[in-house]
Amino acid sequence: MKHRDGILFVVSAPSGAGKTTLCKGITDSLENLTHSISYTTRKPRPGETDGRDYYFVTADRFRDMVQAGDFAEYAEVHANLYGTSKRVLDDMIREGIDVILDIDTQGARQIKSHFATAVFVFIMPPSMAILEERLRNRKSDREDEIRKRMRRAVDEIRDYGLYDYIVVNRDFERALSELRSIVVAERCRTKLLRNNWIEDLLR
Amino acid sequence: MKHRDGILFVVSAPSGAGKTTLCKGITDSLENLTHSISYTTRKPRPGETDGRDYYFVTADRFRDMVQAGDFAEYAEVHANLYGTSKRVLDDMIREGIDVILDIDTQGARQIKSHFATAVFVFIMPPSMAILEERLRNRKSDREDEIRKRMRRAVDEIRDYGLYDYIVVNRDFERALSELRSIVVAERCRTKLLRNNWIEDLLR
Numbered sequence: 001m002k003h004r005d006g007i008l009f010v011v012s013a014p015s016g017a018g019k020t021t022l023c024k025g026i027t028d029s030l031e032n033l034t035h036s037i038s039y040t041t042r043k044p045r046p047g048e049t050d051g052r053d054y055y056f057v058t059a060d061r062f063r064d065m066v067q068a069g070d071f072a073e074y075a076e077v078h079a080n081l082y083g084t085s086k087r088v089l090d091d092m093i094r095e096g097i098d099v100i101l102d103i104d105t106q107g108a109r110q111i112k113s114h115f116a117t118a119v120f121v122f123i124m125p126p127s128m129a130i131l132e133e134r135l136r137n138r139k140s141d142r143e144d145e146i147r148k149r150m151r152r153a154v155d156e157i158r159d160y161g162l163y164d165y166i167v168v169n170r171d172f173e174r175a176l177s178e179l180r181s182i183v184v185a186e187r188c189r190t191k192l193l194r195n196n197w198i199e200d201l202l203r
Numbered sequence: 204m205k206h207r208d209g210i211l212f213v214v215s216a217p218s219g220a221g222k223t224t225l226c227k228g229i230t231d232s233l234e235n236l237t238h239s240i241s242y243t244t245r246k247p248r249p250g251e252t253d254g255r256d257y258y259f260v261t262a263d264r265f266r267d268m269v270q271a272g273d274f275a276e277y278a279e280v281h282a283n284l285y286g287t288s289k290r291v292l293d294d295m296i297r298e299g300i301d302v303i304l305d306i307d308t309q310g311a312r313q314i315k316s317h318f319a320t321a322v323f324v325f326i327m328p329p330s331m332a333i334l335e336e337r338l339r340n341r342k343s344d345r346e347d348e349i350r351k352r353m354r355r356a357v358d359e360i361r362d363y364g365l366y367d368y369i370v371v372n373r374d375f376e377r378a379l380s381e382l383r384s385i386v387v388a389e390r391c392r393t394k395l396l397r398n399n400w401i402e403d404l405l406r
Binding site for chain 1: 324325327330331357360361363365366367368369372380381383384385386388389390391392394395401404405
């Protein structure tokens with residue numbers, strides 16, 4: 001028997017802050033915590049599997065789902081659509097599974113209106129200079145792309161007030177330990193206890 | 204320069220739940236977290252030092268402090284008075300030191316009215332049978348004393364609604380890790396950030 005509902009963790013960060021690696025780090029090391037699988041109109045990249053990495057759908061199918069109100073949040077990123085199904089989240093939460101949702105601040109705002117009890121975490125670079133350095137070290141982005149990502153980072157960081165927690169990714173191991181601690185601590189919240197737990201304990 | 208105010212952690216538990224060992228475990232393993240030193244009218248035990256374990260005072264001095272409103276909380280336990288000085292807490296918090304305050308539910312209720320931002324943690328035994336077994340294994344208490352402590356435990360557990368977090372001490376290492384996680388997570392709270400931190404970051 002599951003003893004509580006799952007917790008929804010929403011994690012956002014500017015591109016280059018290390019969100020993807022950190023999220024993978026905690027789903028790998030904590031039990032009963034899983035990454036939510038998004039719907040996307042983007043084409044699968046080599047090695048990506050439908051139903052594991054994403055649910056790959058056509059733009060028409062995606063638009064139908066938007067019309068039907070199927071998404072808890074969706075956004076267009078670099079001309080592709082990405083969305084999180086309400087049903088997928090509801091099912092996992094009802095089964096008592098904790099879910100980590102790795103989305104931008106725009107999506108986080110939409111989630112906030114649907115899932116009032118979700119926990120919001122923002123991963124912050126230690127400084128804008130270090131963020132820029134990390135983006136340059138990727139060597140995959142052109143100069144105008146880096147400038148665009150830096151401008152977007154500033155906009156996203158200005159939305160920090162949406163978030164319950166801020167994890168500064170100065171040192172990876174430390175940031176991972178802080179993110180893990182947030183999950184572990186939220187699992188200890190008094191408000192998660194079943195109504196009748198105290199009767200069971202004192203019986 | 205300190206970058207934020209200290210956080211006040213209030214930890215309560217029924218006698219025998221393992222609170223003292225857990226609190227020592229986290230102050231030993233986390234930096235910038237210190238145990239608050241209480242005033243008491245109890246006589247020092249062998250090995251106890253004034254100003255390190257307690258501030259030992261006479262009953263007259265204690266009563267003067269109560270009259271002067273010096274205590275954030277105080278309580279009588281087994282015919283001795285114990286109290287936490289408001290000034291001691293305020294000073295540590297202002298210096299940016301996180302403080303752990305190990306008090307009963309009666310004291311926790313008083314703290315709640317003075318320190319609205321304090322974080323409240325309750326350490327729970329896994330079951331009443333295990334709590335009783337732990338109290339018996341101490342072999343220091345008489346039967347009537349054990350019965351009294353068990354009745355008091357039930358009263359204290361019924362106050363769990365005061366607390367933000369519940370840590371069940373089934374396995375010591377796990378409980379310690381949960382308590383540490385609560386401290387680490389609370390240190391990541393967005394609301395602790397200075398007002399001007401974002402200007403500094405984006406400068």
